[in-house]
Amino acid sequence: MAAITEAAGMRVESLAQIGLASIPTEYVRPEWERTDIGDALEAERKSRADADGPQIPVVDLAGLDSRDAVATAEAVRRAAEDWGVMHIVNHGVAAEVVEAVRRVGKGFFDLPVERKERYANDWSAGRIAGYGSKLAENASGQREWEDYFFHLVYPPEKADQSVWPAEPADYVEVTKEFAKQLRAVVSKMLAVLSQGLGLKEDRLEAELGGEADLLLQMKINYYPVCPQPNLALGVEAHTDVSSLTFILHNMVPGLQVYHDGRWVTAQCHPGSMIVHVGDALEILSNGAYKSVLHRGLVNREKVRISWAVFCEPPRDTVVLRPLPDLVSDGNPAKFPARTFAQHIEHKLFKKSQDQKKKNDNTTITPASAAAAAAVVAIN
Ligand SMILES: O=C(O)CCC(=O)C(=O)O
Numbered sequence: 001m002a003a004i005t006e007a008a009g010m011r012v013e014s015l016a017q018i019g020l021a022s023i024p025t026e027y028v029r030p031e032w033e034r035t036d037i038g039d040a041l042e043a044e045r046k047s048r049a050d051a052d053g054p055q056i057p058v059v060d061l062a063g064l065d066s067r068d069a070v071a072t073a074e075a076v077r078r079a080a081e082d083w084g085v086m087h088i089v090n091h092g093v094a095a096e097v098v099e100a101v102r103r104v105g106k107g108f109f110d111l112p113v114e115r116k117e118r119y120a121n122d123w124s125a126g127r128i129a130g131y132g133s134k135l136a137e138n139a140s141g142q143r144e145w146e147d148y149f150f151h152l153v154y155p156p157e158k159a160d161q162s163v164w165p166a167e168p169a170d171y172v173e174v175t176k177e178f179a180k181q182l183r184a185v186v187s188k189m190l191a192v193l194s195q196g197l198g199l200k201e202d203r204l205e206a207e208l209g210g211e212a213d214l215l216l217q218m219k220i221n222y223y224p225v226c227p228q229p230n231l232a233l234g235v236e237a238h239t240d241v242s243s244l245t246f247i248l249h250n251m252v253p254g255l256q257v258y259h260d261g262r263w264v265t266a267q268c269h270p271g272s273m274i275v276h277v278g279d280a281l282e283i284l285s286n287g288a289y290k291s292v293l294h295r296g297l298v299n300r301e302k303v304r305i306s307w308a309v310f311c312e313p314p315r316d317t318v319v320l321r322p323l324p325d326l327v328s329d330g331n332p333a334k335f336p337a338r339t340f341a342q343h344i345e346h347k348l349f350k351k352s353q354d355q356k357k358k359n360d361n362t363t364i365t366p367a368s369a370a371a372a373a374a375v376v377a378i379n
């Protein structure tokens with residue numbers, strides 16, 4: 001018991017460094033979930049061997065500026081409808097900028113834990129940005145095998161760079177440039193997805209807050225090696241609350257998406273980014289685009305790092321609801337109108353109820369509910 005209590009205050013990175021043969025119980029997933037989790041590297045090998053198995057669609061966005069524009073837009077729409085996720089290549093973020101983001105993010109996580117602790121977030125003090133772990137006293141006391149760094153990266157006037165890593169020295173400069181270039185990709189994707197719903201190309205972006213208020217929140221996920229990847233998850237199954245989420249990673253597999261009743265492992269495609277449809281877009285599109293359920297596996301051999309950028313509407317000023325143009329007698333609204341903040345709150349409430357059902361011994365205390373809310377807010 002003592003070892004477990006001690007572990008509760010530790011970063012996962014530190015825990016991994018001890019070289020434990022078995023992981024503390026807070027990280028062990030419940031039995032119902034353990035039936036189909038395992039080592040991410042093996043999962044990716046299996047997926048590659050299963051050539052006829054389902055694969056997340058890959059869309060080459062270069063097609064948008066060519067004779068293939070219509071077919072490319074159609075491929076984006078179909079992926080968002082059928083999968084809620086796609087790989088995009090030739091997305092428009094320069095390869096050097098992608099490499100630089102990977103370098104500075106890794107550079108930060110390569111610092112000793114004590115140095116990173118200077119950036120620790122503190123939910124109780126309202127400091128959401130910074131270095132953290134899911135110290136979730138959430139309903140089941142369940143924890144994830146990852147540490148992270150979370151910060152708002154765009155628009156620049158809303159991004160508080162004083163809370164960004166000051167090491168490596170060019171972290172800020174590189175991340176600003178990445179956010180700027182990615183923001184153009186966000187517009188491009190939202191334009192194509194708008195048209196895919198029969199709407200004007202700028203409609204979705206305007207509904208989400210436009211240039212001034214659509215927020216890009218970056219979460220760098222750091223998944224240490226795990227001695228028992230068949231018992232733990234880096235990120236538990238969830239849908240993102242965002243409109244779209246863009247994911248880069250260090251070419252170590254781990255992401256799985258739920259499709260047609262099974263978990264499909266994302267393969268690593270050089271030069272690609274993964275794009276998820278999140279809840280906000282599912283709601284605006286009245287369910288035409290699917291907010292994809294996904295999770296992160298861990299592995300025994302390689303540290304995985306991913307950069308997830310959540311494109312979020314402002315919390316209180318935008319009311320998310322199925323766009324009236326998409327609602328008719330034959331296609332009634334599938335979601336109620338809620339602010340983004342209310343959506344997050346509702347999702348949390350549902351999650352805690354589900355957990356309670358799954359585990360009758362669980363008591364939901366105000367502290368655990370608040371911690372779980374924090375987790376939902378950044379996933
Ligand atoms: O690491 C990944 O690939 C996924 C991370 C994720 O789903 C999240 O941070 O919301």
Ligand SMILES: [Fe+2]
Pocket residue numbers: 238239240245294308379
């Ligand atoms: Fe996610």
